[in-house]
Amino acid sequence: MASEITPITMPKFGLAMTEGKVAGWMIAPGRPVKAGDELVDIETSKITNAFESPASGILRRQVAPNGETLPVGALIGVVADASVPDAEIDEFITRFQAEFAESNASAKGEETAVEPTLVTVGTHTLRVHDLGMGDATPLVLIHGFGGDLKNWMLNHAALAHGRRVIAFDLPGHGGSSKDVGPGTLSFFADVTVQLLEHFDLPKVHVMGHSLGGGIALTLAQAAPQRVASLCLLAPAGLGPQVNMAFINGFIEADRTRALQDVLKFLVHDKSLIGRRMTDDVLRYKRLDGAQAALQTVAAACFPDGRQGDDLRPVLDAAPCPVTLLWGEEDEILPVTQADGLSASIARHVFSAIGHMPQLECASDVNGIVETFLTQHDH
Template sequence: MSARITAIRMPRYGMTMTEGAVSGWLAEPGDAVAVGQDLLEVETTKITNVETAAAAGTLRRRVVERGGVVPVGALVGVIADPEVPEAEIDAFVAAHAAAPVAENGEAAGGPVESLVDLGAATIAIRRTPAASGADAAPVVLVHGFGGDGDNWLLVEPALADDRPVITLDLPGHGRSGTVCGDGSIATLAQVLLNLLVALGIPKVHLAGHSLGGAIALAAAATAPERVLSLSLVAPAGLGPGIDDGYIAGFLAADRRKELKDVLGRLFADPDAVERRMIDGVLRMKRQDGVPEALSAIAAANFPGGRQAIDLRPALAALALPVAVIWGDQDGIVDPANADGLPEAVAVSRLAGVGHMPQLERPAEVVRLVKAAIAAGGG
């Protein structure tokens, strides 16, 4: 894909969403559009949302007009620089039309799941190739405590427009093995670096959420030559403020109602937690070895419900683009932990968003992560 062409795709507004309808366009072909500008209205079985522009340029093509229903991930429009020839736009649209979309809303031949044996640890990954076919440095996404790679589902397709995306399950989470050593940030960061070595990837862009943010930051501090940019979403490790009851509540909850109440605290709107998330966490927690692994990770990093990690010095020492993204309604990790960070760190606070910005405001998270990636190059 030309760097001057940006795909507008059918977004995913919930983890169970598989298709959406274009209920209206808010821009005409030929209109100049700015990043964050309202672009089109998308209707699902539950909601109608306004999708914003992820790039600046000219709206060159509306591929799906009002009333069209297409799968998640399908091309609905094209933004490009005015000087891009029509023939190049035509080829871009034709290439996307030739790529079938599966029933789950992902492009056929798209995401591939596998297990990577690292010796002491077995890590589950999902690899999404770049929609453009580009061989750029990949984005590696690291989830938080008690989550899994699906916490990134709403941002993966857009991040994969122009580079591969690799999403992993941490030890003791998702489909990965339960061996996690002492469960410390240093140990988990080394697992991440070992994974990059096993996959033969010399340089990456890292993005981490919550505990995964601390792991990504620690990995970047340990091997800065491997990391081109760092995006930290509501990260642990930057200050003491944390909900001291959340970790204990998560570990103790073993029924759907209890877990729904706990997971609801992750969102500015507690009703945003979906049954699929609740059931997935319950299944994970009931696997042999998972409760012990989660307890070990919690004890190592959040003893007594407090953060035992201080990565501010590591952050200050980094000489690479860093974005910190926080919801101003985060009830788990205090957004005030972002105060006083180095001036070079790009701090963004999202209004009305809780601890899960990548699920609550995915388009904004994509835009901010892509800005960090652009600054890092590769």
């Protein structure tokens, strides 16, 4: 069925064009369009041109809203026949964006490609990816257990318009050094403070996923003056339950097939966990010290197969604005852990989405987060 789906991508109107802005859609979602019909106005630094639809069908999605600036080749819309199910459209969008982000980041010679660098922070060497600039309050991204900064590949650049956005590999993860000390949330929160000091960032927005959400909450408790707001995606610390089949399976898996099966716990759409992603994770796991680091973190954060930190009081008493995002089909941390929290906490629950909404419904997450950050910039 995917052959019946036509991606509408940011066009390249000239040799020097690297990005364009969606100036205005001419066709509403759900309306028919013929090949050659003017579909959307695209604005560049030099001109504004109407982009014509490459295919006939129904405009099923406007992936990029009016006003959004994206690189050439990025997905901005989808045209397909009315018979193609909505779920298949959503899967197509997620896969396209994941593949585009990966190819865009790895492309050589691209002006927009900014490679991660190694930074010495205290006794640690951290792999850091620093994008964007502007007057808006900076944003720091904290990934979860077993992850790395690539977990934000569909969000990092999208959020870095007029704002500095820093992603980094936690100690024991990715390209960072493998000493995790006691492996506690407090340890990782302290390392994050050291990173902020290194970059001379007195106050930042913090976006944390899973274990990274628990670290973000711990950071807000320990250094409230440094946290402008919290964006928490399926954060740790809000209930005792955790899928130990994932935690233990991730630590123990040493072959591609076994690890791929474990990684599928992370998403509702299992087709997103491909061979390339699995091999990337396996390479990291085989680095000296990586497995021992994961074992230390798991023992500290998930003793006796349960979450060891109760951060619900911290969240309810958070000294800053908080928004919470969770997939309804989360198989790692159940979405019910978001129940019963303070009414002041904005909650967004995504249907048919698993533990990684930043991957499975990146456009929705980016839109919610961008609006939230703008409201709470200092």
